[in-house]
Amino acid sequence: MPDVALLEPGKKVLLLGNEAIARGAVEAGVQVATGYPGTPASEIIEALYVASRSAALRVQWSVNEKVALEVAAGASIVGARSLTAMKSAGLNVAMDTFVTLPYGGVRGGLLVAVADDPGAHYSSTEQDTRWLALAAEVPCLEPCDQEEARAMSRVAFDLSEELELPVMLRSVTRISHCSGDVTPQPISTPAGRLGFNKHYRLPFRYNVYGAPGAVHKHRWLHGRLEVARRWVEECPFNEVRWAPGASLGVVAAGVAFAYAREVLEELEEPVHFFKLGVPYPLPERQLEEFARRCQRVLVLEEGDGFVRVQLEALLARQGISCSVEGKPAPGCGGGIAEPWGELDPDLVRAAVERFLGRECDEPERPLPSGVIIPRSSTLCAGCSHLGAYWSLREAVAKVGGTVPIINGDIGCYEQGGYGLFAGDPPVSEDISARHRPKSPYDVLDTMHVMGSGVGLAQGQWLAGYPDGKLVAVCGDSTFFHAVLPSLANAALYGADVTVVVLDNRWTAMTGHQPSPTTGRDQLGERMPVVDPVPVIRALGVDKVLEADAYDLQAAETAIREALEHPGPAVVVLRSECRLQYVRRERPGPGRTAVDPAECTGCRRCVSLGCPAVGMQGRKAVIDSGACNDCGLCVQVCPAGAIREVKA
Amino acid sequence: MTKARTEVVIAGVGGQGTVLAARILADAAIAVAGEDPGWRVRVGETFGAAMRGGSVSSHVRWGSVSSPLVPRRRAGLVIGLEPLEGVRAAVKYVSPGGTVVLHSRTLPPVDAAIGLVCYPPVAELRQVVESAGARVLVVDAEKLAVEAGTRRCANVVMLGFSQGLGVLPLPREALVLAIRRRVPSRYLDVNLEAFELGRLEGERYR
Numbered sequence A: 001m002p003d004v005a006l007l008e009p010g011k012k013v014l015l016l017g018n019e020a021i022a023r024g025a026v027e028a029g030v031q032v033a034t035g036y037p038g039t040p041a042s043e044i045i046e047a048l049y050v051a052s053r054s055a056a057l058r059v060q061w062s063v064n065e066k067v068a069l070e071v072a073a074g075a076s077i078v079g080a081r082s083l084t085a086m087k088s089a090g091l092n093v094a095m096d097t098f099v100t101l102p103y104g105g106v107r108g109g110l111l112v113a114v115a116d117d118p119g120a121h122y123s124s125t126e127q128d129t130r131w132l133a134l135a136a137e138v139p140c141l142e143p144c145d146q147e148e149a150r151a152m153s154r155v156a157f158d159l160s161e162e163l164e165l166p167v168m169l170r171s172v173t174r175i176s177h178c179s180g181d182v183t184p185q186p187i188s189t190p191a192g193r194l195g196f197n198k199h200y201r202l203p204f205r206y207n208v209y210g211a212p213g214a215v216h217k218h219r220w221l222h223g224r225l226e227v228a229r230r231w232v233e234e235c236p237f238n239e240v241r242w243a244p245g246a247s248l249g250v251v252a253a254g255v256a257f258a259y260a261r262e263v264l265e266e267l268e269e270p271v272h273f274f275k276l277g278v279p280y281p282l283p284e285r286q287l288e289e290f291a292r293r294c295q296r297v298l299v300l301e302e303g304d305g306f307v308r309v310q311l312e313a314l315l316a317r318q319g320i321s322c323s324v325e326g327k328p329a330p331g332c333g334g335g336i337a338e339p340w341g342e343l344d345p346d347l348v349r350a351a352v353e354r355f356l357g358r359e360c361d362e363p364e365r366p367l368p369s370g371v372i373i374p375r376s377s378t379l380c381a382g383c384s385h386l387g388a389y390w391s392l393r394e395a396v397a398k399v400g401g402t403v404p405i406i407n408g409d410i411g412c413y414e415q416g417g418y419g420l421f422a423g424d425p426p427v428s429e430d431i432s433a434r435h436r437p438k439s440p441y442d443v444l445d446t447m448h449v450m451g452s453g454v455g456l457a458q459g460q461w462l463a464g465y466p467d468g469k470l471v472a473v474c475g476d477s478t479f480f481h482a483v484l485p486s487l488a489n490a491a492l493y494g495a496d497v498t499v500v501v502l503d504n505r506w507t508a509m510t511g512h513q514p515s516p517t518t519g520r521d522q523l524g525e526r527m528p529v530v531d532p533v534p535v536i537r538a539l540g541v542d543k544v545l546e547a548d549a550y551d552l553q554a555a556e557t558a559i560r561e562a563l564e565h566p567g568p569a570v571v572v573l574r575s576e577c578r579l580q581y582v583r584r585e586r587p588g589p590g591r592t593a594v595d596p597a598e599c600t601g602c603r604r605c606v607s608l609g610c611p612a613v614g615m616q617g618r619k620a621v622i623d624s625g626a627c628n629d630c631g632l633c634v635q636v637c638p639a640g641a642i643r644e645v646k647a
Numbered sequence B: 001m002t003k004a005r006t007e008v009v010i011a012g013v014g015g016q017g018t019v020l021a022a023r024i025l026a027d028a029a030i031a032v033a034g035e036d037p038g039w040r041v042r043v044g045e046t047f048g049a050a051m052r053g054g055s056v057s058s059h060v061r062w063g064s065v066s067s068p069l070v071p072r073r074r075a076g077l078v079i080g081l082e083p084l085e086g087v088r089a090a091v092k093y094v095s096p097g098g099t100v101v102l103h104s105r106t107l108p109p110v111d112a113a114i115g116l117v118c119y120p121p122v123a124e125l126r127q128v129v130e131s132a133g134a135r136v137l138v139v140d141a142e143k144l145a146v147e148a149g150t151r152r153c154a155n156v157v158m159l160g161f162s163q164g165l166g167v168l169p170l171p172r173e174a175l176v177l178a179i180r181r182r183v184p185s186r187y188l189d190v191n192l193e194a195f196e197l198g199r200l201e202g203e204r205y206r
Helices: A017-028 A041-049 A063-078 A089-092 A095-102 A130-136 A146-163 A216-236 A254-269 A286-290 A306-318 A344-356 A386-398 A411-416 A453-460 A478-491 A532-538 A550-566 A578-585 A633-635 B019-032 B083-093 B123-131 B140-146 B151-165 B170-180 B185-204
Strands: A013-016 A032-035 A056-063 A080-085 A110-116 A165-173 A178-182 A239-241 A246-252 A272-276 A297-301 A323-326 A405-408 A470-475 A498-503 A545-546 A567-575 A592-593 A615-617 A621-623 A642-643 B006-011 B040-046 B057-063 B077-081 B094-103 B135-139
Touching: A013 A017, A013 A146, A013 B019, A017 A110, A017 A146, A017 A165, A017 A178, A032 A063, A032 B040, A041 A056, A041 A080, A041 A286, A041 B170, A063 A080, A063 A089, A063 A095, A063 A110, A063 A550, A080 A089, A080 B123, A089 A095, A089 A110, A095 A130, A095 A216, A095 A272, A110 A146, A130 A306, A146 A165, A146 A178, A146 A216, A178 B019, A216 A286, A246 A254, A246 A286, A246 A344, A254 A272, A254 A297, A254 A344, A254 A453, A272 A286, A286 A306, A297 A306, A297 A344, A297 B077, A306 A323, A386 A470, A386 A550, A386 A567, A386 A633, A405 A411, A411 A470, A453 A470, A453 A478, A453 A498, A470 B083, A470 B140, A478 A532, A498 A550, A532 A545, A532 A567, A545 A550, A545 B151, A550 A567, A550 A633, A567 B151, A592 A621, A621 B040, A633 A642, B006 B019, B006 B083, B006 B094, B019 B040, B019 B057, B019 B151, B057 B083, B077 B083, B077 B151, B083 B094, B083 B123, B094 B123, B135 B151, B140 B151, B140 B185, B151 B170, B151 B185, B170 B185
Parallel strands: A032 A056, A032 A080, A080 A110, A110 A165, A246 A272, A246 A297, A297 A323, A405 A470, A470 A498, A498 A567, A545 A567, B006 B077, B077 B094, B094 B135
Antiparallel strands: A013 A178, A178 B040, A239 A272, A592 A642, A615 A621, B006 B057, B040 B057
């Protein structure tokens, strides 16, 4: 990853969208940056960590997004330019603070950079975060490419200081996780010293409850939005291209503009074209003028019909007769594109062609399904979660009851609920049917958001669920992010649930950021380790067990003991993420091998779900290039046919 | 009016280096483009959810472009670092008359290992692409990568092969510079050698 603080101004360079956002913040002289890892947003903070080596900038991965926003807001209130970065789901965690902060305003520019994930490549939902900017009543900028991401990130700090409000930058996967040419601009140093004025321009300025009270502060916030509306009409991010003789118009917001520009260039139809860079508040005067010159307007946007709904309301209010097409609003039908799924050049082309009344000329080639087989997402070769899920399956099969419920959440271990894509999962109405997982990929029964499993398990217990044991799994980073209050709740009410903490010492899913159990920061500097075990005991859970996920017998025994314990019990399975171990120790190619003479072809090793273990004919084989010598398959082979060959 | 543009899709399995290969192409494209304001470079990637083992692909586009993704049937070149993934991408993206280069080394998905489906013979995969009107070349990139020093640089062998074949409109020097820029120094010599071996192999098929 490049040091974005060292890029030469004026020289084009390829940057990931997230790196471009980081560069823009460095150009604006950002002083404090915080975040919690979440794909596709993580590289913003990673890039700022790297930049902190050469720029005067303090960076931290906070324990969760709410804490991250509060840390950035605190810095802003004493006058530091601050940024906080998170994915869409992360803003939900920070929402309480996010909607309250604008009432009191901020001082140093505060940029809230949020990356949505239309298409749910890496997320539980396709949430369109622009609604949350509207709910919090703060401006939202939406870049069309990496260069504009840099420019918006830079300008956002000035805008935030002018408005005294946080500013949201809404990215999406195809901005954050795509790269484009970016031309860096010079780095500025923020003026002004740190300080705190309790009554700056308002009594009890940063105390929402203080006189004259929250309603007055809400009124002040609306006054600031009027300033934002004037700014939006003049900012460089909205642009109209008039087509001579056209009576139709296309409004394209954010990345939709990148798709629409190519489509309109190719179709060569006369269409007025509005590039929209600020979806909230809208540049209303400009859009009114645009719509007055169009009979029909097509709105292209990534996510929900957020701009479409606002534009329709605006035109109705102003009595402008132009019709608006586009994504339907949630709950309404009749749109030109579905409100779910991600845009791509073909969908945008089809939407524009339908809008223009043209035939779509290039149908998709069918995928020959018998030949092009699916590829399930898997855990890595030698992943400690393979061991954890094996032990959990074994323990639950023995003492879990008829229909135990395994509640999962978000992290690498969420793949325990992905299922196998090639399988045809049964659909059944029978609530007492027993299902045995065939692989680690169909272990998890519920999965929603970080920490949700621990709460759901308690609800199942409180309702008096009769058919089996109630289990929740969570990772080490998730444990500190979202599980602590839930576990305190379980201890308080004596919920008979078993929580398995899969402590692999890293926030691995999002690219191996440090967690509180890592002992290192993002740049490899030593940090304190927070041990979950004394924390769990202090919360009031009496039954706390520890085991190594790579010791299948010990892990199974610990989980069984926890399952059989009446009341809350926690098992901490400690074992470092195998990828991180291998990267550090460089043990060389795998030495674990199957002796074909002894292999009975029972496929028990294959059901471990490790991508390094496969079948060749009737015998198991291990791919030495992929194998990380974790020893799990050696333990599961009933014939003793798998051994680690000593060098 | 379709302005000049080059579109490449690189597909493989997580951990094979599709992202690195795509960024090498994009860096080389930026170097060639110079400061022409109408010229842009875009790399669209899908990565992160599956650190290892899932399908991943990168779209690399340069010239008169703004979208980060290749429209269907537009890629003049599809590079498959794994045959099944190369063909999965080619069915959607390769243009009629385009070229598909496939690394012969198969990485069967866990679905096949567990016995739910069978991995198709490479000949059948080849047939799928040919019936879409594209040319297919299958390369044993792993052999050349091992010759260069490590099997891990098969991705760079495939870039070299495509350049040698003449289906990548980027000069050798620009790609070598991009490799120097992107590859960590301790692996640089091996990757430069891998690129060269791939390029010479590609020239044989010209």
